[in-house]
Amino acid sequence: MLGIQWNEINWLATLVAGVAVFVFGGVWYALLFAKAWVKVYAFDEEQLKRMSATPAKTYTTLFVCDLIVAVGVSLLVNALGVESAGQGAALGGTVGVLIVAPQVLQTQVASLRPVGGWLIDGGKMVVG
Secondary structure (H helix, E strand, C coil), X not given: CCCCCHHHCCHHHHHHXXXXXXXXXXXXXXXXXXXXXXXXXXXXXXXXHHHCCCHHHHHHHHHHHHHHHHHHHHHHHHHHCCCCHHHHHHHHHHHHHHHHHHHHHHHHHHCCCCXXXXXXXXXXXXXX
């Protein structure tokens, strides 16, 4: 039976993973896809201003979410007995492509958001 083994989590590695994904998200959105992201969602200056009005709240929320995901992945890694980087990459790719990407696409379509945004937002989640 699959059980949650909290005591088997490497908490330092999980924290490092959460921080790494948070930093990766910053690079993804601020450097790699900033212009494309603004264009695909057709954000205007006023919307961008409102989005950046509460950076502490925004970045804290993003960071906490990245930490929660890192804990979830740690639990999966332990439960599935992943022992190598290759196995970890296979697990990440499988979860990203077969679970995360379709869920993000559902949200995009149901919210009448452009599918092009899925490529940027879903891509960050799969690659990160």
